[in-house]
Amino acid sequence: MSLLRLEHVSAFYGPSQALFDVSLRLDQGEVVALMGRNGMGKTTTIKVICRMLKHRGGAVMLDGQDMARWPSYRAARAGLGLVPEGRRCFPNLTVRENLIAPARPGPWTLRRVFEFFPRLGERAGQMAVSLSGGEQQMLAIGRALMTNPRILILDEATEGLAPVIRKEIWAAIAELKRDTGLAILVVDKSLRELSRVADRGVILERGRSVWGGGFDRLDADKRDRYLGV
Amino acid sequence: MRRETLINTILTLGLLAVPLVAWAMDETYAITLATEVVILALAGVGLNLALGLGGLVSLGHAMFFGIGGYAAGILASHAQSYDPIMEWPFLIEGTQSMPVIWLLAIVASALVALATGALSLRTSGVYFIMITLAFGQMFYYFTISWPAYGGEDGLSIYVRDRFPGLNTLDPIQFFGLCFVLLMVCLFIVARLSRSGFGLALNAARQNETRVRAVGIEPYRLRLMAFVISGAITGLAGALYADLNRFVSPVMFSWHTSGEIMVFVILGGVARLFGPVAGAALFIILEEALDGVSDYWHIYLGALLLIVVLFARGGLIGLLAGRNGGGGHD
Numbered sequence: 001m002s003l004l005r006l007e008h009v010s011a012f013y014g015p016s017q018a019l020f021d022v023s024l025r026l027d028q029g030e031v032v033a034l035m036g037r038n039g040m041g042k043t044t045t046i047k048v049i050c051r052m053l054k055h056r057g058g059a060v061m062l063d064g065q066d067m068a069r070w071p072s073y074r075a076a077r078a079g080l081g082l083v084p085e086g087r088r089c090f091p092n093l094t095v096r097e098n099l100i101a102p103a104r105p106g107p108w109t110l111r112r113v114f115e116f117f118p119r120l121g122e123r124a125g126q127m128a129v130s131l132s133g134g135e136q137q138m139l140a141i142g143r144a145l146m147t148n149p150r151i152l153i154l155d156e157a158t159e160g161l162a163p164v165i166r167k168e169i170w171a172a173i174a175e176l177k178r179d180t181g182l183a184i185l186v187v188d189k190s191l192r193e194l195s196r197v198a199d200r201g202v203i204l205e206r207g208r209s210v211w212g213g214g215f216d217r218l219d220a221d222k223r224d225r226y227l228g229v
Numbered sequence: 230m231r232r233e234t235l236i237n238t239i240l241t242l243g244l245l246a247v248p249l250v251a252w253a254m255d256e257t258y259a260i261t262l263a264t265e266v267v268i269l270a271l272a273g274v275g276l277n278l279a280l281g282l283g284g285l286v287s288l289g290h291a292m293f294f295g296i297g298g299y300a301a302g303i304l305a306s307h308a309q310s311y312d313p314i315m316e317w318p319f320l321i322e323g324t325q326s327m328p329v330i331w332l333l334a335i336v337a338s339a340l341v342a343l344a345t346g347a348l349s350l351r352t353s354g355v356y357f358i359m360i361t362l363a364f365g366q367m368f369y370y371f372t373i374s375w376p377a378y379g380g381e382d383g384l385s386i387y388v389r390d391r392f393p394g395l396n397t398l399d400p401i402q403f404f405g406l407c408f409v410l411l412m413v414c415l416f417i418v419a420r421l422s423r424s425g426f427g428l429a430l431n432a433a434r435q436n437e438t439r440v441r442a443v444g445i446e447p448y449r450l451r452l453m454a455f456v457i458s459g460a461i462t463g464l465a466g467a468l469y470a471d472l473n474r475f476v477s478p479v480m481f482s483w484h485t486s487g488e489i490m491v492f493v494i495l496g497g498v499a500r501l502f503g504p505v506a507g508a509a510l511f512i513i514l515e516e517a518l519d520g521v522s523d524y525w526h527i528y529l530g531a532l533l534l535i536v537v538l539f540a541r542g543g544l545i546g547l548l549a550g551r552n553g554g555g556g557h558d
Contacts, residue, residue: 050442076444088439090432101428102443147444 001064003028003183004049004151009058011048018044020207026151029181033194036204037228042187043085045204046155050082051075081149085156087136089143091129095120098128098139099146106148113142116172134165141172151183152176158188173197191227203227233549237502244505245408252401260400262516266508267407268468273492273504274414275461280490281499282422283454284434288486289345289361292368293459295481296341297334297466299372302384302476304330309387327392330467338463339456346455350448362483369481383477390471407468414461419501430454462489495536497543506544
């Protein structure tokens with residue numbers, strides 16, 4: 001049984017349909033890349049998974065449990081750790097406070113997060129709003145880890161960051177995969193980095209999952225047609 | 230030492246020094262004024278937990294202030310008349326023991342906060358303000374039409390309630406008691422605001438959606454904060470009843486709710502000692518301007534406007550710097 005499974009999911013923003021037929025699965029210890037051009041439904045899919053948006057059709061299952069009626073906090077408590085697009089740290093809390101506020105018991109503690117991202121440890125008493133973009137991204141990942149998730153969901157985690165910081169974030173994701181066995185669902189535009197870190201990929205096109213599989217099977221035609229690269 | 234900590238220390242020492250000097254000079258009135266500052270500050274500390282940390286703009290906190298006051302008034306009046314509160318199914322008599330009265334005031338205020346908060350917190354923004362105002366006014370009109378306890382005329386406490394080992398009729402001893410309670414509550418609120426609960430509450434004020442996404446349910450957090458906030462304000466109400474030896478429906482009125490909010494805003498929303506500074510400033514202004522004009526509230530209104538427009542961290546924020554409190558912006 002998959003840890004997370006979406007089957008033929010459809011979802012709407014008011015009267016406007018954003019997802020038509022999205023299916024994907026994520027197994028324990030696996031890294032899956034969710035890909036597609038802008039506006040194809042990647043973030044909407046993540047919102048549905050995290051219950052920030054209710055789906056209307058299909059099924060969203062975590063560990064075989066139907067999440068249809070779950071509020072977002074229940075999904076998070078059940079083990080979904082979201083690193084949202086645009087970081088969204090709590091600006092008026094310090095780094096330490098941002099990490100303590102959502103903390104739940106488990107292997108990820110404040111100390112371990114500071115070991116994982118030493119730069120956060122150095123800035124522990126600093127207000128989140130005063131951090132650089134890269135540091136805020138580390139904080140967003142650290143905050144998600146402090147909830148001790150079973151699945152880490154990264155939505156555009158490297159967007160708008162300097163190349164050197166991007167490299168650090170990708171190294172951190174690779175380290176998480178290697179050392180923790182955490183299931184990771186990652187959305188990003190860098191196909192090169194995704195193919196290095198992810199075990200499989202799923203492509204969304206106009207609210208539909210149109211392709212899924214290993215990166216060795218992602219031919220030039222599909223890259224061009226669905227990803228524009 | 231952080232600048233805000235220094236200011237808080239100076240405020241505490243000042244609050245302690247004024248009545249001690251007055252005591253040495255046998256100026257009882259000044260001690261009573263200082264006691265009033267302490268009690269009103271305590272009411273503000275309660276509101277500040279909900280308003281400053283939780284972002285809950287409650288215009289019904291007079292409800293808890295009044296419940297605390299009436300808990301003290303009702304228990305004391307029955308103790309004085311030797312008339313039990315109820316005889317069936319079990320006997321409940323009045324008491325003049327402050328610890329028992331405080332406990333009852335805290336429990337009653339907390340229970341009412343739980344019930345009213347459970348309903349009010351399902352709304353937000355202006356609806357939350359209006360529903361808390363409505364609850365407060367319900368209690369106000371109920372006490373007006375409650376002849377058993379004085380109705381509109383209120384209820385007198387002929388002799389101040391007692392505390393073991395102290396002579397509460399001595400103004401300086403009563404001040405000391407209130408001061409200790411204020412410090413205990415400030416300590417509790419300071420610890421709470423730095424705990425996971427307080428940080429999550431603060432985070433929920435900043436971004437509710439994000440807080441839900443990390444597994445925190447804001448409703449429960451806010452309800453807990455509202456209950457603790459109500460309990461602290463209720464305790465202040467019980468002390469206020471003993472200070473004046475009188476309770477009346479005015480304690481429940483929206484005017485009282487507004488005044489408590491003014492203490493918090495004047496001193497600094499989300500600043501630990503904001504309500505202390507606000508209550509002190511309010512009483513000083515009242516004393517200084519009351520002699521100048523009957524309409525001294527006009528000057529208070531102007532000051533409030535200045536604070537809201539130019540010093541959003543209140544008096545503490547003005548002195549300590551904008552982000553010193555780490556809370557409300």
